[in-house]
Structures are given as C-alpha cells and as structure tokens.
Amino acid sequence: MSLTVKKLSFTYNPGLPTEAxxxxxxxxxxxxxxxxxxxxxxxxxxxTLAMHLNGLLVPxxxxxxxxxxxxxxxxxxxxxxxxxxxxxxxxxxxxxFAETVRDEISFGPYxxxxxxxxxxxxxxxxxxxxxxxxxxxxANPFLLSGGEKRRVAIASVLxxxxxxxxxxxxxxxxxxxxxxxxxLLLRSMSEKGICVIHITHDLELALNISDRxxxxxxxxxxxxxxxxxxxxxxxxxxVKGLILPDILSLSYELKKTGSIENLTSDPYRxxxxxxxxxxxxx
Amino acid sequence: MAPxxxxxxxxxxxxxxxxxxxxxxxxxxxxAEFQYPDNEKKVLKGIDLEIRAGEWIxxxxxxxxxxxTLLKLFNAxxxxxxxxxxxxxxxxxxxxxxALIRSKVSIVFQNPEDQIVASVVEEDTAFxxxxxxxxxxxxxxxxxxxxxxxxxxEKRKHAVSSLSGGQKxxxxxxxVFAIRPGSLLLxxxxxxxxxxxxxxxxxxxxREHSSGCTIxxxxxxxxxxxxxxxxxxITDGQISWQGKTENFLSISENELKDMGFAKxxxxxxxxxxxxxxxxxGSTRSxxxxxxxxxxxxx
Numbered sequence: 025m026s027l028t029v030k031k032l033s034f035t036y037n038p039g040l041p042t043e044a045x046x047x048x049x050x051x052x053x054x055x056x057x058x059x060x061x062x063x064x065x066x067x068x069x070x071x072t073l074a075m076h077l078n079g080l081l082v083p084x085x086x087x088x089x090x091x092x093x094x095x096x097x098x099x100x101x102x103x104x105x106x107x108x109x110x111x112x113x114x115x116x117x118x119x120x121f122a123e124t125v126r127d128e129i130s131f132g133p134y135x136x137x138x139x140x141x142x143x144x145x146x147x148x149x150x151x152x153x154x155x156x157x158x159x160x161x162x163a164n165p166f167l168l169s170g171g172e173k174r175r176v177a178i179a180s181v182l183x184x185x186x187x188x189x190x191x192x193x194x195x196x197x198x199x200x201x202x203x204x205x206x207x208l209l210l211r212s213m214s215e216k217g218i219c220v221i222h223i224t225h226d227l228e229l230a231l232n233i234s235d236r237x238x239x240x241x242x243x244x245x246x247x248x249x250x251x252x253x254x255x256x257x258x259x260x261x262x263v264k265g266l267i268l269p270d271i272l273s274l275s276y277e278l279k280k281t282g283s284i285e286n287l288t289s290d291p292y293r294x295x296x297x298x299x300x301x302x303x304x305x306x
Numbered sequence: 307m308a309p310x311x312x313x314x315x316x317x318x319x320x321x322x323x324x325x326x327x328x329x330x331x332x333x334x335x336x337x338a339e340f341q342y343p344d345n346e347k348k349v350l351k352g353i354d355l356e357i358r359a360g361e362w363i364x365x366x367x368x369x370x371x372x373x374x375t376l377l378k379l380f381n382a383x384x385x386x387x388x389x390x391x392x393x394x395x396x397x398x399x400x401x402x403x404x405a406l407i408r409s410k411v412s413i414v415f416q417n418p419e420d421q422i423v424a425s426v427v428e429e430d431t432a433f434x435x436x437x438x439x440x441x442x443x444x445x446x447x448x449x450x451x452x453x454x455x456x457x458x459x460e461k462r463k464h465a466v467s468s469l470s471g472g473q474k475x476x477x478x479x480x481x482v483f484a485i486r487p488g489s490l491l492l493x494x495x496x497x498x499x500x501x502x503x504x505x506x507x508x509x510x511x512x513r514e515h516s517s518g519c520t521i522x523x524x525x526x527x528x529x530x531x532x533x534x535x536x537x538x539x540i541t542d543g544q545i546s547w548q549g550k551t552e553n554f555l556s557i558s559e560n561e562l563k564d565m566g567f568a569k570x571x572x573x574x575x576x577x578x579x580x581x582x583x584x585x586x587g588s589t590r591s592x593x594x595x596x597x598x599x600x601x602x603x604x
Contacts, residue, residue, distance in 0.1 A: 064500075065500040065502065065503075066470050066471050066472045066498075066499070066500045066503065067470045067471075067472075169369060169370055170369045170370065171369060196497060196498070197416070197494070197497055198369065198526070199368045199369045199526045199566060200526060200563075200566055200567050200568045201368060201566045202369060203568075225500040225501065226501075227501065228571075264502070265500045265501070265502045265503065266500070266501060266502065267501040267502055267505060269571070270529075270571060270572050270593040271571045271572070271575060271593075273593075274575075274593060274596070274597055274600075277597070278600070289571070290571075291571040291572070291574035291575035291578065292574065292578060294575060295574075295575055295578030295579055295582070298579060298584060298600070299579075299582050299584065
C-alpha cells in the first residue's frame with residue numbers, strides 16, 4: 025500500500041499565451057508510516073503537485089496511484105482517493121467556518137456518511153490524535169490561538185481517517201513553540217501508520233524531521249533521498265530558491281579542505297569535529 | 307550631520323539633496339496600554355520603549371503577545387488607550403499630524419495582499435507618493451527608484467495578479483520605499499518567502515538601515531535578527547527582556563527554549579567554538595565571520 029507518482033507532468037493553460045509548465049516528469053513513492061518532505065522554492069510546483077495527490081487535478085501525462093487506484097480513471101475511484109488522501113492547505117485555519125470545534129471536525133466524516141455515535145467517535149479520535157482535549161469540543165474555533173486553530177483545521181481533515189496526510193506549509197506563521205508541537209505531531213501521526221507528506225521551503229526543518237526528502241525546482245525533481253543523502257547531494261548542485269543551511273554549507277567547505285570528515289547540519293556535531301581537527305593540527 | 311556616505315542608496319542621496327529628509331525617525335512609547343473595544347483583556351500593559359533614530363530593533367514574542375498591536379501604535383493605525391506614543395516628538399493622538407506620522411513610519415505586513423491596492427505593478431508603487439500629494443515628475447522618479455531597488459522594474463507594466471508570492475512581498479516593500487519613510491516596521495514581512503528570497507529581502511533592509519532608516523522587525527526566526535542592534539521581547543503585553551541582540555543570542559539554548567525561541571544554529575556553533583577557545587569571544591554570530599576566523603586557523 026503506497027502512494028506512487030509516475031512521470032507526472034502538468035501545464036497550466038496549455039496552448040495559450042499564458043501557458044506555464046508547472047510539473048515535468050515528476051516521479052516518487054511515499055510509504056505508510058513515513059514523513060516525506062517536498063521542498064522547493066516559491067513557484068516550484070509544490071502546491072500543484074499537492075493537488076494531484078488527491079485528484080483535485082488529474083495528470084495531463086503520467087499517473088498518480090493511491091493504494092492501487094489511479095486518480096484519472098473512474099469518478100468512483102476519485103471518491104475513494106479523496107477519502108484516503110487528506111489535504112491540508114496553507115493557512116488551513118482560514119477555512120474554519122463552524123461555530124464549535126465539534127461541528128467543524130464532524131463536517132468531513134458527516135459528508136462521508138457517518139452519523140450519530142460513529143460520527144461522535146470520529147470527532148473525538150481526531151481531537152485526541154491532534155492533542156486537543158475534550159473540553160475544546162464546544163469551544164468557538166474562531167476564539168482559539170493561532171496554533172490551536174491550525175490543530176483544529178488539521179483534526180477536521182484527520183477525522184475522515186486518511187491513510188495519507190498532505191500538508192502544505194503547515195508551520196508557516198507559527199512561533200517556535202507552535203513549530204515544535206506541530207513537528208512532534210507529524211512524527212506521532214507517522215508512527216500511527218499514516219503517511220505524512222510535508223510540503224515546505226524550509227530545508228533545515230525538512231532535514232531534521234523527515235524520513236525522505238524530495239526537492240523540486242521549476243517543476244522537476246532535482247534530488248530525492250534520505251536526509252543524509254540529500255545533504256551530500258545538495259553540496260554538489262545549486263537549487264534555485266534554496267540556500268544550504270549555514271552549518272551544512274560550512275561543514276561542506278571544511279570537508280572539502282579535509283579538515284573534517286562528516287557533513288552535518290547540527291552545530292554541536294560540527295563544533296565537535298572542528299575541535300577534534302584542531303587537536304590533530306597541533 | 308553625518309557625512310553622506312558613498313554607501314547610501316541612490317534615492318536617499320536624492321532625497322538629501324531635494325528635501326533634506328531626516329535620515330531616521332525616533333519612536334517613543336510611554337506607559338502605553340492598549341485594549342481592543344468589546345474585549346476586557348489588555349493587549350499591551352504599560353510599555354515604555356524608546357527607539358533611537360537609525361536603530362535596528364528586533365521585536366520578538368509568541369503568537370498573540372501584542373507585537374503587531376505595538377507596531378500599529380507607531381504609525382497611528384491604533385492609539386494607546388492609556389499612556390502615549392511620540393514619533394519624532396509628535397504625539398500620535400494629534401489628529402492633524404496623522405498624515406505626517408504615516409509619511410515617517412511605514413509598515414510592511416505579513417500578507418502582501420493586505421497592502422497591495424492597484425492591479426498594475428507601477429500603479430501600486432505610485433499609490434503612496436500620490437497620497438503624499440507629490441508632483442507627478444517626483445512620483446515617477448520615486449516609483450522608478452523603488453522598483454529598481456526591489457528588482458521589479460522590468461515587471462512595472464505587469465498585472466499584480468501575475469506575480470509570485472515573493473514578488474508581491476517585494477512589491478509591498480517598494481510601495482513603502484516610495485514613501486521614503488524615516489522608519490520601516492516589518493510585521494513578519496518575510497514569512498512567506500523561500501530562503502533565497504528571504505536573503506535578498508534582508509539585504510534590502512540592511513541597505514535601508516545603513517542609510518540611516520530606523521528598523522523595527524517582528525519575526526519568529528532568530529536567524530533573521532542577527533543584524534539588529536537591540537532585541538525586545540514582548541510576553542503577554544509586557545516587555546519581558548531587552549538588551550543587545552548579541553547578548554540575547556548568547557542566552558543558553560535551553561533558556562531560550564523556555565522563553566519560546568529556537569537558538570539559531572549559527573549562534574550555537576559560535577558559542578561552542580568560543581567555549582573551546584578556537585575563535586575569539588568577540589566573534590559575531592555570523593557564519594561569514596566564523597568562516598573567516600576558521601580559515602585563518604588553517
């Protein structure tokens with residue numbers, strides 16, 4: 025069971041003067057239980073890609089296959105796929121519309137046909153997963169803090185029990201405490217077997233929290249691999265809109281000159297290596 | 307008067323020669339409190355803060371601590387419910403001075419859509435100077451210089467809707483540059499930018515600052531405040547910490563975490579290297595400086 029994207033290409037307004045290629049020949053695979061970060065500059069095609077993952081857009085060429093179902097075949101498939109792939113847009117709190125947290129979160133499962141106790145159960149499960157205790161159920165979502173609103177918005181997607189959760193820039197605008205809480209949350213969801221697809225332009229964050237990273241630039245995949253593989257690769261290629269995190273770029277320079285052995289984006293590990301190197305010089 | 311340095315951006319030289327604009331604005335809050343109507347909770351609880359002309363202040367604090375409200379006091383979008391706010395000695399509650407205050411103090415908001423008003427790039431940039439009542443040849447010059455400085459001159463005839471998020475954020479900045487304010491207030495103005503655009507945006511701010519503009523920068527990311535002179539932390543409507551930015555960055559990682567901040571990796575590295583005597587304690591938390599010091603060692 026996995027989400028597979030094969031040679032996906034997409035062009036906005038094909039044949040018109042405003043034609044814009046958004047994705048070209050993108051392929052990757054996301055497994056249940058992992059965090060895959062998709063990193064790219066503004067305008068690289070990240071959000072277009074996100075919309076392909078649950079069939080909001082269908083491929084012009086190539087294919088997207090979710091648990092064996094293609095997004096561009098029957099409408100029946102699409103319904104199953106949308107239930108299976110939850111999409112959390114940028115600033116999801118802007119989509120909040122209901123008067124209580126309970127109503128907000130039950131909107132999804134209600135539309136998938138849940139009623140009564142089954143519906144109630146879904147709501148509380150989702151709240152539990154996202155770390156909102158039951159007292160929030162009757163709260164007005166508009167009066168919650170920024171971080172809490174975002175959690176309500178994510179819970180309302182989780183309530184439909186998706187196997188895949190796609191989040192577009194989930195940490196944008198959150199303070200540090202909010203970012204920490206959210207990254208812990210993504211980890212705990214992946215440990216519960218959900219596949220978390222995390223779209224961001226923060227390479228440093230991606231290197232720290234992901235199992236695998238996909239880097240796209242101007243609609244094409246420029247690198248795909250584990251954080252340590254990506255660290256190696258990035259030192260050799262120049263990706264538009266992305267800057268190597270300071271520590272990683274310094275460690276790359278020092279490695280090139282032979283002063284240290286391992287690439288790292290962790291300041292403590294870099295400092296350790298520099299200390300060790302200095303001792304050898306003496 | 308400070309010497310007119312060759313570092314000054316072109317438009318600042320221009321304004322020096324034309325209307326002898328002062329270089330930076332002084333911002334001053336005395337016992338300022340603020341409370342939104344229909345809400346019992348005070349957002350600001352007695353803030354005393356003096357920001358000198360040409361100073362770069364990093365204003366930090368958790369979501370909902372009152373940072374944005376404080377910025378709005380400075381350009382008279384809001385008036386303090388208690389205490390007072392002075393801009394270059396002018397009290398912001400003097401209604402007749404509001405236009406003058408707004409020409410001295412400009413805000414760039416988090417979401418550029420909030421302050422883009424026209425549908426064509428150059429028309430949007432002209433909006434500010436037009437409202438200052440300037441002559442049309444002066445407006446043209448200001449628009450050109452502002453758009454060149456943010457790198458959007460080639461796109462001056464483009465529709466605003468065709469710009470990317472980062473370009474819109476730079477357009478919002480151009481609109482503010484064209485007003486030539488003595489101080490620039492940035493309310494998480496870089497939050498929607500990718501790292502490369504963030505860096506070039508920050509370079510524009512550095513340039514403004516070096517030409518004497520007062521900067522007040524609200525952000526959550528400590529790696530953006532490395533160039534600021536002073537850091538002010540607001541917690542729950544009060545100033546909970548203030549001092550030199552370098553001193554703020556040398557607070558230990560755990561303590562900063564308790565305050566709700568992530569210590570920038572560069573500051574961690576600097577501290578570790580200083581602790582073991584590899585680089586001198588005077589080194590700034592800046593990757594370029596650390597790199598230089600390390601190269602000297604090799």
